[in-house]
Amino acid sequence: MHDSKRGSQRRASTSPWKYALATWLAGVLAAVGLGAVSPAGSALRSSLGLSGGALAWATSSITAVSAVLGIPAGWWVRRFGAQRALSWGLLVMSVAAVSSATAGSWGLLLGSRIAEGVGYLLVFVAGPVVLTHLTQGGVRSAALALWGTCVPTGLAIAAATGGALASWWTWNQWLALTAIGPLIMAGVLTTVLPRLPRTAVPCTHREAGTWNGALRLGVAYGSLSLVGVAVVMVLPPFLTEHRQATPAVAGTAVAVVCLGSAVGGLAAGWLLRRGLALSSLVPLGVLMPVACLPAFSAECPLAVSVGAATLVLVGDGLLISAVFAAVPTSVSRPEHVDVANGILNQLGSVGILMGPPVFGLVIAAAGWGAIAAATLLFGGLGTVLLLTTAPTSATGSAAGVSQSPEAPEGRDMREGSDPSGKAADFSKPDRTRP
CATH class of the missing domain: 1.20.1250.20 (MFS general substrate transporter like domains)
Structure with missing residues (x-):
């Protein structure tokens, strides 16, 4: 047996x-x-x-x-x-x-x-x-980044x-x-x-700080999602009302911009698979507010505006994928990952619901040029929270959650691992799996 x-x-x-x-x-x-x-x-x-x-x-x-x-x-x-x-x-x-x-x-x-x-x-x-x-290991970080797309x-x-x-x-x-x-x-x-057994977890591990990392990532995800969905929602009226684009052109532009987010996520997965630290991706968030300036400028050629809006979503998608890749390191126990993902989905969905009305109010109050400021505010919040939560080394990106018994034994050997390929597991003494 x-x-x-x-x-x-x-x-x-x-x-x-x-x-x-x-x-x-x-x-x-x-x-x-x-x-x-x-x-x-x-x-x-x-x-x-x-x-x-x-x-x-x-x-x-x-x-x-x-x-x-x-x-x-x-x-x-x-x-x-x-x-x-x-x-x-x-x-x-x-x-x-x-x-x-x-x-x-x-x-x-x-x-x-x-x-x-x-x-x-x-x-x-x-x-x-x-x-x-x-x-x-690296496969986990890349796979979770891919999930963000x-x-x-x-x-x-x-x-x-x-x-x-x-x-x-x-x-x-x-x-x-x-x-x-x-x-x-x-x-x-x-x-x-493969069949994954259910995890029987006693509800006794409620020490202070258990969910701090997941909550920070959740707020980061909500802030980044707010920016992404808001840019996509306000772009069509900007193109049709201020750039005299036809609805067909505006629809095509939105499809291209949406794909930019997927491209950013794929880039994050590729970089993480090659061993780049999660924290190294975070500074790329500066692309979003900078790219918003030409994206919502009536003086720039239409192609430049659409390209810049796509760049905003590339940066947004890259950081969102980094958020998902950081989830295993944000919790102290492997069995907390599912609840951490619930936190991410709840706060991310709040951001998606808030994005269009918040940006609509900003535009009504200060004009289209204020989109860059709103992106800087919410995107900056998400970037800072991700930076304070993400691992600072490539090896750290895989070490937060121990290898589960069901995980395929990857070929990645982390520093400090034993010859069997299992990472040092600080949560083993408390494992409750049968």
Whole structure:
């Protein structure tokens, strides 16, 4: 039996990136559901007789669920098991998307989107936990940074695909299509991912400072998310009203800008995989307020403005990926990672909800030029908090959470590790896993 267990671990260790990419794809498909309503907005308003405000609620209700239930979801994922929560979250999203596609009123649509938000929350709390369990060392940092690209990648796919199908398909058919991917992926993950045991953790470890690191990262994530979503939301009216761009040009520009966030996240993963310290990425945050100046200037050529806005999102995406990569080092015990991810999702969702109205007030009070100042304020806050939390060395980026028994034995050997490849584990004396 012991040999069989060792054999199972050897099979699991063959390709940690296989598990990382499968988990990442689950997050991307969940993010497609997040952005599914926007491409069909006009058709939905016409079909169901919705006002702009009602449509906005249907669009943002998924994020609102995370803003309210992120931390409780972290506790629940800890007890239910991250792998099962990830698959069940996808399944809930699939069923809710079908319900949205058949909704005949705003109430049914809103209820379906709220249910989809529950599944979305499970995916985005459990996904990083699965990655933390199944990877280690440089692979872990890079995989968690890659996870930070899920939302912009999924939103870009939803915008491009939904926009292309808008003139051919009804909104019902489009929303039904978004249910297929999560359903298939739930089955794939059940087959592909190694089974992760549930963690039985007594509720006695509540010493002062337990969640300080996770809270700092959560506020950093919320501040950076606020900047990213606000820039994306205010860019179209700026281009159409002050640059005389057509709606089609503005829509294309937004898609390009959104992809900038994914590019930033991929760059973060590549740099971390090559051993760069997390703290070394943080100073790149200065790009955001500087790039906002030409991005929202009426004197710059349109291409320059769009390129500068893309650079803002590149910096934002890079720092958001660094936030996810820093989560394992922000907690003192491996079993706290799921709750830490719940904190991140809750505070990040608050930032997403606050971003457009906050920037709208800034623009109304001081004009478009004040966007750079608002970006400096909120982006600077996120950058400083990330700098005070992120590891200061490449080796530190993997050492905060010990290698779990389920993690594939990567080929990365950290300084101070023993020949078996296990890192020094300061949490071993308190391990409660059976």
